[in-house]
Amino acid sequence: MDKVNVLLIVTVISILISLILAFFLLTVKTKYKTSNVLFAAFLVIAAIDLSEPLFSLVVDGPSNLGMLRTTLAFLQIPVFYLYVVSVCYSDFKLKPKYLLHLLPFLIVNIVLLPRFYTVDAASKINFITNRQDMIELQFIHILFHIQFVVYFVAVFMLLKKTKKLYLENNAGTHINSYNWLFQFTVVLTVLYSVALLKNIFKFSDYPYISEWIKFGILLLQPFIICWYLFKALNNPDLFRNVDSKLKLVSEIILEEKDNEQSVVNEEKYNEELLKLKKYMMEEKPFLNPSVTIQDISENVQIPTRELSVLINHQLGQHFYDFVNTYRIESAMEILKDVSKSKVTILEILYEVGFNSKSSFNTAFKKHTGNTPTQYRNSLQVSVL
Structure with missing residues (x-):
């Protein structure tokens, strides 16, 4: 069995696991519906991102749909961030202001309009072939690096604050679930870091290294999803006992001094x-x-x-x-x-x-x- 066949089999398995878990999250009866919907959305977007080997079998050459599939990566991290917020705060509700998280995705697709989405097939092929010289793709990769850093720093700061708020106001055992949520965030951070490294090699003189990294990521993906599923089923009551209106004692003391x-x-x-x-x-x-x-x-x-x-x-x-x-x-x-x-x-x-x-x-x-x-x-x- 060659590398291509292994890649296709692993891709199909990963996508199936992601979609089955997403279906479960959307249909199970729970009071944490919003969190489930957000994580299901994250899994579906991740499944679409993983589908590149299958997509290339169906679509020959660069296409608008293929590029749109690639840019969906700009929605993965924001959706995961909102999922973490919804898990940490018991009073979380989706609000119109959260639509601002769509901005990177929209900006990227607007940038690609003139020289990719609106041109013919030959121009699309030329755009991808000469990707190292295309300022649009350089901008997209820089933006993705910035998004990655900003969102994961925000997630770790959020987890640190909500843990402290929990310890200052609660004495239940929900704190245990914080640990695995933190672990899951660390795993995702490492995974996205490797993906960024893959993209760097893709635009270097060693593109074959990028292919091997991609192969490794696809092999790891089903194990990470299964690990998450195992942890989720063993921790049905997540870290949800913090009210977003609560203030840290350090903030209260500072207010008193002011x-x-x-x-x-x-x-x-x-x-x-x-x-x-x-x-x-x-x-x-x-x-x-x-x-x-x-x-x-x-x-x-x-x-x-x-x-x-x-x-x-x-x-x-x-x-x-x-x-x-x-x-x-x-x-x-x-x-x-x-x-x-x-x-x-x-x-x-x-x-x-x-x-x-x-x-x-x-x-x-x-x-x-x-x-x-x-x-x-x-x-x-x-x-x-």
Whole structure:
């Protein structure tokens, strides 16, 4: 089996997987419909981009449809960016302003109108044959590099901010899904970086290297899509508990300073801190796996803004870590209780408010320096 046949088989497999997953996302019943639609759109555009080997079998030579298929690459990254925004923010809605993300795609196709879209077949062939000298194609490749850098920097900044917002306002385990969303973004960044390298070689004196890179990308594509599908099915509740109107504590502190207001005086700080600690010990809100800072704010009657500053700034802890400290202390009490020696680690983590073994182990080790099992074993040894 030669390289061309392998390429065609891999292309067909990748396209089928992408379209099947897109169909699933569009038809499955879920409250996260917008996110599903955006990722389905990303998969469909990616499938069209992958279809070049098949397209070249059907269409002989350069064509308007072929060029349009190529320029659809300018929609992939913006759609992925909007998908990440929709996953991070629980109140995300598609708005007319998001149509601005179409601008690079429209600009590129307008640039190609005079010397490609509106000319005859012979002129199209000449345009592609002499692509290294065509200013339009040089402009397109520069624009794509700029778009790549701008959007992926924006995605990583968004993920960093929403993770911090989540830690400052929530204590659930949705934070775990952030990790794989971050991983997926890293994988895509590497994939697009390789694709850019392919394009650089395509316009150099070594175009055959570009062909081998393209072959490698097509081989990797189905594995990446399958990996994403596996992760998505194992993380149905994505990182969606952040409201876009929330502000970081650092921003709140800066606003307070600009307004020449003290965040909270010492006496009020001590009073609110005692009130908060008493509530945490007596009512044990941390046993609720999905407790938020808003929930506690309502019950202790401290405004959310002040409570956020109190925990995240004055105590120097994220709300996520603050709540987990109480959960771990509660777990340690259970582990110390000889009458509960038969209770499993899994039962304990659910009892104290965790619903993920990995997050429980991470938090426990961060707090005690040991895993729950090591801690229990050390207690048993000390008794002996």
